[in-house]
Amino acid sequence: MSATLTSTDPATRAAHLLAQMSLAQKLGQMIQAERASTTPDDVREHHLGSVLSGGGSVPGSNAVSDWVAMNDAYWMASVSTEGGRLPIPLLYAIDAIHGNANVLGATVFPHNIGLGAARDPHLIERLARLCAEEVLATGLDWTFAPTLAVVRDIRWGRTYESFSEDPAIVASYAAGYVRGLQGALDDNGVIACAKHWVGDGGTTGGVDQGDTALSEEELNHIHMTPYRPALEAGVLTVMASFNSWNKEKCHASRHLLTNVLKGRLNFDGFVVSDWDGVDQLGDDLSDALATAINAGVDMVMVSLDWKRMLTLLHEVVADGRVPMSRIDDAVRRILTVKHRVGLFERVRPAERQWANSPSFGGEAHRAIAREAVRKSLVLLKHEGGVLPIKPGARILVAGKNAHDRGHQCGGFTVEWQGTHGNDRIVGGTSIWEGIKAAAPQAELSIDGSAANAAQHDVAIVVIGEHPYAEGMGDLRHGGSVPRGSGVQTMTNLAPYGSSLVLAQRHPEDLATIQRIQATGIPVVTVLISGRPLVTTDEMAASAAFVAAWLPGSEGAGVADVLLGSHDFHGTLPFGWPAVDEGAYGRSAPLFPRGHGLRVK
Ligand code: BGC
Numbered sequence: 001m002s003a004t005l006t007s008t009d010p011a012t013r014a015a016h017l018l019a020q021m022s023l024a025q026k027l028g029q030m031i032q033a034e035r036a037s038t039t040p041d042d043v044r045e046h047h048l049g050s051v052l053s054g055g056g057s058v059p060g061s062n063a064v065s066d067w068v069a070m071n072d073a074y075w076m077a078s079v080s081t082e083g084g085r086l087p088i089p090l091l092y093a094i095d096a097i098h099g100n101a102n103v104l105g106a107t108v109f110p111h112n113i114g115l116g117a118a119r120d121p122h123l124i125e126r127l128a129r130l131c132a133e134e135v136l137a138t139g140l141d142w143t144f145a146p147t148l149a150v151v152r153d154i155r156w157g158r159t160y161e162s163f164s165e166d167p168a169i170v171a172s173y174a175a176g177y178v179r180g181l182q183g184a185l186d187d188n189g190v191i192a193c194a195k196h197w198v199g200d201g202g203t204t205g206g207v208d209q210g211d212t213a214l215s216e217e218e219l220n221h222i223h224m225t226p227y228r229p230a231l232e233a234g235v236l237t238v239m240a241s242f243n244s245w246n247k248e249k250c251h252a253s254r255h256l257l258t259n260v261l262k263g264r265l266n267f268d269g270f271v272v273s274d275w276d277g278v279d280q281l282g283d284d285l286s287d288a289l290a291t292a293i294n295a296g297v298d299m300v301m302v303s304l305d306w307k308r309m310l311t312l313l314h315e316v317v318a319d320g321r322v323p324m325s326r327i328d329d330a331v332r333r334i335l336t337v338k339h340r341v342g343l344f345e346r347v348r349p350a351e352r353q354w355a356n357s358p359s360f361g362g363e364a365h366r367a368i369a370r371e372a373v374r375k376s377l378v379l380l381k382h383e384g385g386v387l388p389i390k391p392g393a394r395i396l397v398a399g400k401n402a403h404d405r406g407h408q409c410g411g412f413t414v415e416w417q418g419t420h421g422n423d424r425i426v427g428g429t430s431i432w433e434g435i436k437a438a439a440p441q442a443e444l445s446i447d448g449s450a451a452n453a454a455q456h457d458v459a460i461v462v463i464g465e466h467p468y469a470e471g472m473g474d475l476r477h478g479g480s481v482p483r484g485s486g487v488q489t490m491t492n493l494a495p496y497g498s499s500l501v502l503a504q505r506h507p508e509d510l511a512t513i514q515r516i517q518a519t520g521i522p523v524v525t526v527l528i529s530g531r532p533l534v535t536t537d538e539m540a541a542s543a544a545f546v547a548a549w550l551p552g553s554e555g556a557g558v559a560d561v562l563l564g565s566h567d568f569h570g571t572l573p574f575g576w577p578a579v580d581e582g583a584y585g586r587s588a589p590l591f592p593r594g595h596g597l598r599v600k
Contacts, residue, residue, distance in 0.1 A: 010339035026331045033306035040077035052093040055416025062104045067138035072350040089343045096143040100134035101413040105426040107365040114376030114549035116163035116573030121176045128180025135190045137360035139349030142191040146177040148226040153206030155582035157473020160530030164573035167225035174226045175233035194230045196241030199223045208471035209242035236269040251277045257296030270298035270333040286312045290321040298330035373557025378570040379597040381545040388564025398448040399462035401528040403432035410550035411469030418467025428553030435559045451516040459516045463509035464528035501534040513541045532576045571596035
């Protein structure tokens with residue numbers, strides 16, 4: 001191969017570069033290290049292909065400019081030509097799964113479950129575009145979104161990351177989400193990552209990282225369906241899933257990663273492993289690594305000890321457990337993606353046109369997120385013409401989630417497990433603040449003790465769950481699941497609770513509703529939750545009941561609909577349970593998927 005190349009074809013350029021690389025450079029490209037354990041010098045010295053931020057892992061004071069400065073330093077290290085070093089720009093990745101919500105001041109839009117209720121694929125593309133701009137503002141290039149999980153048991157802690165239990169609804173969003181993020185594969189877009197391949201939403205009992213016991217036909221029909229439009233739209237990366245399929249970990253499945261994804265479905269981007277997912281494949285980490293790479297993992301995501309992983313990668317290549325052809329294939333894929341988005345032509349993060357863009361968290365973005373909130377609300381009960389509430393009415397606002405922007409944003413917001421209170425969600429409005437802006441005479445009494453029928457015409461009570469992420473959101477008995485069947489121990493992941501019945505986990509909510517109801521004031525209940533819940537008692541005590549999911553930073557969107565400037569639009573993306581049973585189709589729902597009332 002000649003030293004100069006005139007072709008602009010990304011694959012040709014990648015092959016040309018590959019031919020010039022040392023083994024150390026190749027293996028470095030296959031490592032994605034977490035920022036807290038990685039310096040720019042590490043990137044330069046070990047030729048790391050990528051750095052990531054885990055949930056809540058942030059630089060400096062978590063301002064946009066801190067992010068730009070951080071990635072600028074990593075980038076400059078990756079493209080250093082010091083001592084004849086081969087410059088290969090790195091990719092920095094983040095979980096921007098409902099906006100670039102790790103970052104203070106971001107526009108946080110509803111989690112996917114609410115977007116599923118909106119049934120609006122065009123809206124998804126606009127939100128994804130908004131998200132891309134807010135990721136670009138921080139100088140980063142890659143987001144681990146969209147989640148294409150088809151959740152079949154709502155006890156799973158990640159239910160809110162799923163658009164729906166229905167593969168067709170999830171599939172209807174996949175292409176628009178990818179297009180909105182990736183754009184024209186130039187420096188106006190970010191790389192998308194469809195996750196988690198595959199069957200993440202299908203585990204028995206909804207256990208996080210558990211086992212999905214299905215025939216291949218069912219796996220294909222239910223869980224692979226949304227990936228087809230994502231792949232057709234050109235999604236450049238796919239993340240392997242923590243779950244097992246019929247007791248084999250997806251990270252170890254050559255069939256799923258190579259034969260199906262890269263073979264049958266023709267995926268020509270690269271596969272990244274999930275957070276230390278390789279470590280789960282066995283007690284001997286080098287064997288686990290060899291298994292994952294041979295199965296088809298191209299880039300290894302490591303939380304802490306990426307140096308050890310890199311050493312082991314050298315070891316498994318040296319002793320022949322992983323053939324050089326597999327390494328070359330993995331690196332060629334990574335480099336091709338980098339070329340396809342023009343990474344080699346990009347200027348340093350600090351000098352990019354989008355860096356520190358004022359559109360980050362700006363009014364135009366918040367208006368789109370607010371529209372998404374309006375469209376995501378599902379009206380489940382409406383009696384006595386209590387809605388819409390007249391803006392001039394004497395409104396009492398109550399409930400522990402009424403004035404808590406952290407709670408309404410849910411997990412993966414500022415922190416991995418989300419945040420409490422209003423201080424760390426900079427910008428936006430709590431639901432209370434939205435109501436107050438439209439109806440200045442409204443009064444706030446969190447526990448409802450100020451309720452007085454002589455002074456209040458109607459009460460809005462905002463109740464529900466606290467933020468959670470991943471296994472900490474599971475509803476199951478016991479703190480751990482058994483090992484030995486390819487299912488990871490979860491002793492450090494205590495679940496949220498064991499019941500879908502809200503009153504069992506949060507009796508204070510029903511108490512607040514009943515306290516107000518007892519005074520004779522009609523109650524409009526708004527539920528903040530990452531999934532449908534058994535709320536029969538709360539509904540019975542309410543004149544109207546609204547599922548608001550996890551609306552994000554723009555609580556004013558809830559006020560827009562309750563106060564009638566817009567009508568309800570959303571319909572259930574999941575069946576609503578009548579009893580404490582989370583598995584899809586196991587018992588008759590109280591309301592079927594697709595249910596949703598209108599007022600006007
Ligand atoms: C999650 C992924 C996420 C990754 C990086 C993992 O724990 O399963 O969805 O992208 O962490 O933060």
